[in-house]
Amino acid sequence: MAKIIECVPNISEGRNHEVIEACVDTVRNTAGVTLLDYSSDASHNRSVITFMGSPEGVMNAATALAKKAAELIDLNHHQGEHPRMGAVDVIPLIPMKDVTKEETVEYSKQLAERIWNEAGIPIFLYEDSASAPHRVNLAAIRKGQFEGMAEKVKDPQWTPDFGGAAIHPTAGVTAVGCRMPLVAFNINLSTSDVSIASKIAKIIRRSSGGFDCVKALGVMLEDRNIAQVSINMTDFNRTPLYRVVEVTKAEAARWGVHVIGTEIIGLTPMRALIDSAEYYLQIEDFNADKQIIENYLL
Template sequence: MSTPNQAPQPPPAERSARFLCVPNLSEGRRDDLIDQLVLASRDPEVRLLDRTSDPDHNRTVLTLLGSADGLVRSITALVHAAFDRLDLRLHQGVHPRLGVVDVVPFVPLAGVSMRDAVQLARRLAAQLADAAPVFLYERAAPRPERRELAAHRRGGLPKLIERMRDGSWPPDHGAATVDPARGVLVIGARGPLIAFNVDLDAADPAAARRIASRIRQSAPGGLRGVKALGLALPTRGVSQVSMNVVDPSATSLLRIVERIREEARREGVELLASELIGLMPEQAALGALSEALGLPGLGLDKIVEHHLAATPARATGE
């Protein structure tokens, strides 16, 4: 029984159920605004695990961990705060986008299934339908042709508005009317994904675009589970191969870097550095390390800190 000033607690199984949510915001330059949006997303049942911003992409990626109810509250507040503070018409950045809150994927973790993540995505989409048109993607998509994020982004927001008006691509929730300051929302459910970038020492993005076109999964001889774009990063004077590794078990990060290095040599450019946006699964890190060191089967059982974290300290004394 709860006390008069204490909210009833959910059952243990529900409290242990956890999802990741990775909202992408179309603002990566104004730290004060980003701070306000992060503050709006705070909830007792949600933890902010990571915040990554980039001025050239003009984008911020948040990684949130929480319960279904907590994340619905958190993302609803975040969306409304972004609609109040951001204006897509004023946005400039190299990253494709359809809204000030561009994509909101849910990833099932402890105690939940992909089906639960799909239900959560659809629940949030229905709740936000009065605020903006909502499109569902990946596993939450109602039809196969809507699964790929690229299918929604094709031609950018102006083309999407045309498709909405002619009825060929209606939103899954909400009216087919777009506030140009807000754009649309794209909400989905997916498995773990690694957002991974490699910078090249060329300001002209032409080489990066050619490399991206050769390594992406859809290309002949491309890397499985890799989606790639070539972009310019004007503030750094470099270019970038920007990737989503949608199946980390299919192609290791080491293999991706090695392939880009091979392609860069063909283009006469050099690799400068790689970049991780948000978080990645531990097995992806261990897999790349295992491959690099020639240590097959390297696992957490070989990591000292894993044993320290897993084994509670026992008091000693007389």
């Protein structure tokens, strides 16, 4: 059986269409992978690219993408709402079909070494590929961002797994690792006060005592003049989307604010949406496998 891996690189460019397309073209032009989706956010100044394919194809495409991003993106001149430390900020590998998590961890290490050797970008291994417990969480690695990373990597606790105690002068550092599917989910608020979004993010995220498998921060969408709670849900089976939405609504109401919309970034597992549909529609005894007609077309 053919092994299939999904790859979802995040690049630190969401405004320059030519740069984004040049980076995406490296995936389009790589044999053995299929480009599934890409989306950009000007306020975050970030793009998310999703593709899948054979392990060899995925590693070839991700390496080519990293090289192109390092060529075209200079973080010394980058500004955006989303934290970042690299031109290619993070490259997760997700096992999809006929490949184990353990195998995907090994592929991530091979990819990390290739990017360091071919692009000269130092690499941190994270999530299931992490070399130490304090490196599992991407937010911990990224703390200090690009501007503080040159000093951070001098600390032996934070020397990159591939590369020495220095960063790429324009492309920074990149995190590479195996993880399971997540939902990138944003909640937009009826306010321009980003402090309210930050307070809500603190309430719902795991690191502050909130929901398991939820990472969140408050950001400002300058182009829309609204605040946003930007969320990564790393296991929607343990914490469903609707639960986070309902708590966000309740907390926002404390400041006279309401939710005006939500966003899903990139691709998401169907089950995550079905869970919320069941909740809001109050469907009794629903069987998604048998009662969704499109399942019979797959």
